[in-house]
Amino acid sequence: MRYLPHSDHERAEMLGVIGAADIDSLFSAVPKRALKSFDLGLPAHSPEFLVEAHMRALAGKNRAGADGPFFVGAGAYRHHVPATVDHLIQRSEWLTAYTPYQPEISQGTLQMLFEFQTQVAKLTGMDVANASLYDGSTGTAEAVLMARRLTKRNKIVLSGGLHPHYRDVVKAYLKDDTDLQCLSASPEGQGDILDHIDEQTAAIVIQTPDFYGHLRNLKTAADAAHAKGALLIVVITEIVSLGLIEAPGAYGADIVVAEGQSIGNALNFGGPYLGLMATRKEFIRQMPGRLCGETVDAEGQRGFVLTLSTREQHIRREKATSNICTNSGLCALAFSIHMALLGEAGFTRLARLNHARACKLADALAAVGGVDVLNKSFFNEMTIRTSQPAAALVERLAARGILAGVPVSRLEPDDPSVANLIVLAATELTTDADIAALCAALAEELA
Amino acid sequence: MSMNNQGRPTGIGTSSFASSTGSALLPNEPLLFEIGDTEHSGVDLPDVTISGSRLGGFERRMPLDLAGLTEPEAMRHYVRLSRLNHSIDSGMYPLGSCTMKHNPRLNEKMARLPGFADIHPLQPASTVQGALELMEQLSHWLMTLTNTAAVALTPKAGAHGELLGMMAIKAAQEAAGQGHRRIVLVPESAHGTNPATAAFLGYTVKAIPARSDGTVDVQAVRDALSPEVAAIMLTNPNTCGLFEPDVIEIAEAVHEAGAFFYCDGANFNAIMGVVRPGDLGIDAMHINLHKTFSTPHGGGGPGAGPVVLSQALAPFAPVPFVRKGAKGLELVEHAQGEALGRITAFQGQMGMYVRALTYMLSHGGDGLAQAAQDAVLNANYIKARLAHAFSVPFGDCPTMHEALFDDSFLAGTGVTTLDFAKALIDEGFHPMTMYFPLVVHGAMLIEPTESESKQTLDHFCAVMEELAADAKAGNAERFTSAPLKAPRRRLDETRAARSPILKWERPEETLKAAE
Numbered sequence: 001m002r003y004l005p006h007s008d009h010e011r012a013e014m015l016g017v018i019g020a021a022d023i024d025s026l027f028s029a030v031p032k033r034a035l036k037s038f039d040l041g042l043p044a045h046s047p048e049f050l051v052e053a054h055m056r057a058l059a060g061k062n063r064a065g066a067d068g069p070f071f072v073g074a075g076a077y078r079h080h081v082p083a084t085v086d087h088l089i090q091r092s093e094w095l096t097a098y099t100p101y102q103p104e105i106s107q108g109t110l111q112m113l114f115e116f117q118t119q120v121a122k123l124t125g126m127d128v129a130n131a132s133l134y135d136g137s138t139g140t141a142e143a144v145l146m147a148r149r150l151t152k153r154n155k156i157v158l159s160g161g162l163h164p165h166y167r168d169v170v171k172a173y174l175k176d177d178t179d180l181q182c183l184s185a186s187p188e189g190q191g192d193i194l195d196h197i198d199e200q201t202a203a204i205v206i207q208t209p210d211f212y213g214h215l216r217n218l219k220t221a222a223d224a225a226h227a228k229g230a231l232l233i234v235v236i237t238e239i240v241s242l243g244l245i246e247a248p249g250a251y252g253a254d255i256v257v258a259e260g261q262s263i264g265n266a267l268n269f270g271g272p273y274l275g276l277m278a279t280r281k282e283f284i285r286q287m288p289g290r291l292c293g294e295t296v297d298a299e300g301q302r303g304f305v306l307t308l309s310t311r312e313q314h315i316r317r318e319k320a321t322s323n324i325c326t327n328s329g330l331c332a333l334a335f336s337i338h339m340a341l342l343g344e345a346g347f348t349r350l351a352r353l354n355h356a357r358a359c360k361l362a363d364a365l366a367a368v369g370g371v372d373v374l375n376k377s378f379f380n381e382m383t384i385r386t387s388q389p390a391a392a393l394v395e396r397l398a399a400r401g402i403l404a405g406v407p408v409s410r411l412e413p414d415d416p417s418v419a420n421l422i423v424l425a426a427t428e429l430t431t432d433a434d435i436a437a438l439c440a441a442l443a444e445e446l447a
Numbered sequence: 448m449s450m451n452n453q454g455r456p457t458g459i460g461t462s463s464f465a466s467s468t469g470s471a472l473l474p475n476e477p478l479l480f481e482i483g484d485t486e487h488s489g490v491d492l493p494d495v496t497i498s499g500s501r502l503g504g505f506e507r508r509m510p511l512d513l514a515g516l517t518e519p520e521a522m523r524h525y526v527r528l529s530r531l532n533h534s535i536d537s538g539m540y541p542l543g544s545c546t547m548k549h550n551p552r553l554n555e556k557m558a559r560l561p562g563f564a565d566i567h568p569l570q571p572a573s574t575v576q577g578a579l580e581l582m583e584q585l586s587h588w589l590m591t592l593t594n595t596a597a598v599a600l601t602p603k604a605g606a607h608g609e610l611l612g613m614m615a616i617k618a619a620q621e622a623a624g625q626g627h628r629r630i631v632l633v634p635e636s637a638h639g640t641n642p643a644t645a646a647f648l649g650y651t652v653k654a655i656p657a658r659s660d661g662t663v664d665v666q667a668v669r670d671a672l673s674p675e676v677a678a679i680m681l682t683n684p685n686t687c688g689l690f691e692p693d694v695i696e697i698a699e700a701v702h703e704a705g706a707f708f709y710c711d712g713a714n715f716n717a718i719m720g721v722v723r724p725g726d727l728g729i730d731a732m733h734i735n736l737h738k739t740f741s742t743p744h745g746g747g748g749p750g751a752g753p754v755v756l757s758q759a760l761a762p763f764a765p766v767p768f769v770r771k772g773a774k775g776l777e778l779v780e781h782a783q784g785e786a787l788g789r790i791t792a793f794q795g796q797m798g799m800y801v802r803a804l805t806y807m808l809s810h811g812g813d814g815l816a817q818a819a820q821d822a823v824l825n826a827n828y829i830k831a832r833l834a835h836a837f838s839v840p841f842g843d844c845p846t847m848h849e850a851l852f853d854d855s856f857l858a859g860t861g862v863t864t865l866d867f868a869k870a871l872i873d874e875g876f877h878p879m880t881m882y883f884p885l886v887v888h889g890a891m892l893i894e895p896t897e898s899e900s901k902q903t904l905d906h907f908c909a910v911m912e913e914l915a916a917d918a919k920a921g922n923a924e925r926f927t928s929a930p931l932k933a934p935r936r937r938l939d940e941t942r943a944a945r946s947p948i949l950k951w952e953r954p955e956e957t958l959k960a961a962e
Contacts, residue, residue, distance in 0.1 A: 001810060001811075001813075001814040001817060001818075002809070003549055003551060003809070003810070003814075003818070003897075003898065004814070004817060004818060004821055004897055004898075005898070005899070005900035005901070006821055006824075006900070006901060010901045011821075011824060013901070014824055014825075014828045014901060015824070017828060017831050017832065018824075018827045018828060018830075018831040018845075019831065020827070020845070023820050023823070023824060025845070026820075026823050026824065026827050026845040026847075027690070027721065027722075027823070027845075028844075028845060029689065029690035029691075029692045029844065029845070030690050030692075030718075030721075030722055031692070031694070031695050031727075033726075034695070034722050034723070034726045034727055035721065035722060036721055036722075036816075037726070038594070038723060038726075040591055040592070040720060040812040040816075041591065041812070042588065042591055042592075042807075042811065042812030042815075043808070043811050043812065044811040044812065044813050044814075045809065045810050045811035045813055045814035046808055046809060046811060048553055048809070051553065051557075051805055051808045051809050052553065052556075052557065054808060055557040055560065055801070055804075055805055055808075056560065056562075057577075058562070058563075058577040058578075058580055058581050058584075059557075059560040059561070059562025059563050059577055060562055060577060061562070061576045061577030061580065062562040062563070062566050062574065062575050062576070062577040062578050063566070063570065063574035063575070064561035064562055064565040064566060065561075065565040065566065065567065066561060066565055070567075072567040072569055072570055074569055075568075075569075075792055075793070076567055076568055076569070076793065078565070078567065082489070082490060082518075084489070084518055084521060084522060086559070088521075088522070088525045088526070088529075089745075090555060091525075091526065091529045092529075092534045092535075092536030092537060093529035093530060093531075093532040093533075093534045093536075093537065094525075094529050094532070094534075094745070094746055095534070095536075095550065095555075095743045095745060096534040096535035096536045096547075096550050096743055096744065097532045097533065097534045097535075097744065097745075097746045098540065098542060098545055098547060098744045098746070098747070098877075099744070099746070099747035099748075100532075100746065100747065101542075102533070102868075102872065102877060102878055103935065103938045103940075104869070104872060104930050104933040104934065104935045104936070104937065104938065105531075105532065105533040105872055105877065105930075105933050105934070106531070106532055106533065106746075107528075107531035107532070107934050107935055108528040108529045108530065108531040108532035108746075109532055109746035109747065111476065111478065111528055111531070112525075112528055112746075114478070114949075114950070114951065115478060115479045115480070115951070117949055117950050118479075118480065118950040118951045119513060121950045122511060122512050122513055123511070123513070125509045128949045128950060129949075129950070131747075132748075134603035134604060134607060134748075134749070134791065135603065135791060135792060136792065137791050137792035137793075138603065138607070138790070138791055163792065165789060165791075165792035165793065166792060168788055168789040169788075169789055169790060169791060169792065171788060172614065172765070172787055172788040172789055172790050173790075175614070175617070175618075175787065175788075208505075214503075215502060215503045215505045217505075242507070242511075243507070243511070244500075244502060244506065244507055245502060245505050245506070245507055246505050246506065246507045246508055246509060247507065247509045249509070250508065250509045259792075266559075266564040266565060266798075267564065267565055267566060267567050267568070268558075268563070268564055268566075268797050268798040269563065269566045269567070269568050269575065269578050269793075269794055269797035270568030270792070270793025270794040270795060270797055271568075271603065271749070271791075271793060271794070271795050271796040271797055271798060271799075272603070272748075272749030272751075272796045272798050272799060273749075273793075284947065284949070290747065291947070291949055292949070293943040293944070293947045293948055293949050294943065294948040294949075295938050295939045295940065295942050295943035295948075296938070296939055296942065297935040297936040297937060297938045297939070298936035298937050298938075298939075299936050301475075301935060301936070303935045303938045304938075305938045305940050305943045307940065307943040307944050307947055307949075308944055308947060309944075310944070314638075314639040314640075314883075316639075316643070317639045317642040317643055317652075318642035318643060318645065318646035318652045319646070320639070320643040320646075322643070322647070323606045323609065323610060323640050323643035323644040323647050324604075324606055326604045326605075326606070326747055326748040326749075326750050327747050327748045328748045328749045329744075329745045329746040329747035329748045329749070330743065330745025330746060330748065330749060331745075331748075331749055333745070333746065336479075337521060337525055339513060340479050340483060340489070340514065340515065340516050340521050340524070341488070341489035341490050341515070341516065341518065341521050342488060342489070342490055342513070342515060343483060343484075343485060343486070343487055343488045343489070343513055343514060343515010343516065344485035344486075344511045344512065344513040344514075344515060345485060345486055345487070345488045345515055346488035346489070346490045346492060346515060347511060347513055348511065349488075349492040349493070349494055349495075350490075350492055352494075352495050352496075352497060353492055353493065353495055355497055355500060355501075355502070356495045356497050358501075359497065359499070359500070359501060362501070375501070376501070376503065377501050377502060377503030377505070378501050379502070394571060395571055395573065398570075398571045398573060398574055399573075403567070403570055403571075403574065406569045410569065410780070411780075413781055428492070
């Protein structure tokens with residue numbers, strides 16, 4: 001077996017040093033009836049070329065994004081990742097290092113995390129950011145719990161524009177919690193959340209651009225929340241939007257949670273992704289997740305360490321702010337490298353390009369009979385109402401080689417009012433030919 | 448200094464770190480913000496103008512102030528930074544409980560096939576049949592290796608898996624009218640995530656003391672069990688590197704009391720293919736794909752923590768999961784009945800599923816069992832080689848995949864476990880896990896994994912012996928001043944926590960804030 005260095009001769013020699021008769025004697029604590037008492041019936045070890053053939057066959061049964069027109073978004077976005085990013089993150093020293101618990105020999109990872117935290121703080125316009133969480137959805141649940149700790153209040157109100165998966169994750173985390181109020185879907189971008197804030201409210205959660213693509217007014221939301229002593233949690237699933245849209249920090253957001261996948265990370269069928277979390281300076285001791293901080297070494301040289309770990313499970317055990325034990329380090333590295341390659345100039349251009357492609361898509365869709373574009377505002381994603389049920393329509397378009405977006409009913413099967421809605425995204429990778437192909441196919445299907 | 452179109456200075460780099468210092472192959476790399484600026488970019492994108500934007504009046508006004516680098520500059524910045532890290536590929540990484548084994552590059556290559564990397568989680572199921580098949584195959588391997596009835600793939604990491612497993616237990620008990628059970632038993636030697644997870648779900652944590660031999664006493668568990676107890680969270684092999692000899696009796700006692708057995712599977716690497724946890728009576732166990740199945744640790748994640756479930760808990764698995772339907776495989780995305788719903792957006796860590804299955808197919812069932820046995824052989828070899836110079840807390844019994852020492856061999860030397868670990872850095876090794884488990888004084892927990900050759904182990908043991916002899920000989924200075932040869936000397940963690948600096952600010956902003 002190519003990954004195992006010992007020869008049988010060496011194994012025997014080592015057993016001799018140990019003073020063990022055979023390998024089974026090292027497993028003497030295992031109850032006899034449980035030790036090797038079975039035939040697994042699994043295939044035997046396999047040469048690299050056969051494993052590769054097996055995996056290629058599986059991959060070959062999937063329709064990749066590059067195979068044709070592609071408009072799927074709804075929380076994960078298909079962007080170009082520079083070749084440099086993927087090369088760098090595969091360097092041994094990044095890929096095969098552990099959590100930087102020994103800072104003297106982990107300064108690469110630590111300095112990168114410090115740079116990453118700075119980038120996220122600047123993007124969101126917040127004071128501080130952590131070293132990343134699993135993804136945007138679990139980050140949203142963590143933000144809700146953080147708001148409860150900060151306000152010592154329990155009521156949480158989720159906007160009807162929040163990604164339904166994110167809402168479902170919050171529901172699972174707060175199982176059977178009567179203080180959780182989930183507003184019904186708002187595909188027209190209608191804002192009804194402000195009426196639900198009261199003196200018991202810990203936080204309101206608003207996504208912008210929301211699940212349906214609308215941009216939400218964070219200024220009025222922040223003011224209304226703060227007037228009652230509640231916090232505003234802002235959720236962003238398309239981080240590229242911050243290249244064109246005002247930073248939530250500028251409006252007075254208290255906690256910002258985002259999915260960072262769009263920068264540096266491939267679609268990967270849903271993961272691994274990258275949760276971003278940023279907040280106000282005075283809230284850091286209630287923030288979950290790892291934090292990297294600057295310090296000096298014994299010779300006064302600048303260096304970086306994981307810090308404020310007294311919040312975390314390995315120190316606080318049952319009193320920790322969260323049970324989280326890891327971040328999404330390599331995804332954060334990919335994000336940070338891609339963001340460094342973009343810089344302010346490149347990031348702004350990327351955002352403008354996305355918006356321009358989406359404007360083109362919206363105008364083309366509006367001209368198709370049987371299609372209504374619901375959005376007055378959007379960044380790179382929008383919702384259409386079609387004259388036929390969306391799920392079957394999307395399936396028919398897929399059969400024609402076009403991935404036309406996400407039928408809302410897939411995420412909201414119990415809400416008949418969304419049965420004819422499709423959420424579509426455009427990115428810098430969306431071509432004029434893609435848009436033309438989609439609109440022609442839609443026109444034929446809806447004729 | 449130039450100005451951009453907002454009238455702001457574009458030159459970010461102004462500090463004394465603006466040029467690299469350091470020596471030979473040990474660079475002292477400035478921060479990104481000290482070498483980049485807002486004008487430079489490493490991507491070529493068309494500069495489009497938008498007529499009639501649809502941004503609803505929410506255009507960005509706050510400066511982005513993001514430093515950019517051209518491609519050659521970025522390459523050098525990140526390559527130079529990377530050289531400040533220790534890694535598995537460059538040397539032994541014997542961190543106990545972390546399973547730092549070799550990360551095969553075939554895994555990486557497969558995860559990047561467009562059919563896996565370039566597919567969207569919400570594409571129609573008809574266009575991702577291969578991905579669903581892969582999830583099924585991975586599930587089959589995990590259930591077979593553990594002899595369990597179901598598996599929930601979606602948890603994003605081990606701690607997330609623990610959370611899911613305990614949520615499933617809670618849901619099952621509520622469905623059975625047993626929601627009043629509020630206590631979770633956790634042995635003292637447990638990972639910190641166990642009590643944190645139980646507390647997160649509102650349970651009261653009750654500690655079970657360890658026996659003098661480092662294992663859990665079935666009588667202590669029996670004494671702690673009551674109609675209020677919801678579950679026990681037990682790590683097996685445990686954090687002392689020992690297999691719990693009474694695990695079956697413990698499982699039986701827990702089940703008799705109407706409680707569930709959550710097994711922390713962090714140490715599954717010691718027994719995969721050799722012992723099936725389902726045969727021991729577990730109800731739920733997370734498996735860290737990034738430990739046992741070689742997906743890279745990546746400097747701290749992303750991990751993946753699928754949870755295997757017993758027949759009793761299977762109905763409470765979260766969505767989504769794969770099932771066979773009329774038109775091939777389909778994803779069940781909405782919870783039915785008592786199930787606990789969804790714990791993450793989308794399908795979990797697909798990129799890790801690909802790597803883990805690639806690793807499993809490479810090893811085969813026979814190779815996985817051999818890997819577990821080699822991991823145990825290596826740990827026992829280290830223990831046997833070092834027992835004379837170090838102090839062994841739990842006597843002569845064989846260990847599993849980890850060798851655990853306490854610090855009594857350092858008594859009177861003025862050298863602590865921390866000092867000893869830092870001295871190991873100067874010898875080219877990553878330190879072992881220190882001060883964990885908490886039940887052993889000044890613990891040194893060494894997990895070599897199966898990836899280390901006999902030659903490497905011999906070298907490691909020789910270095911450890913020499914260090915122990917030097918500490919006992921009174922050369923405390925070598926230890927207390929270590930590391931001397933690393934990119935940094937010891938870092939001031941107290942200062943970092945007292946007045947946290949968590950992001951870079953322009954020197955003039957820092958000055959202004961101090962005034």
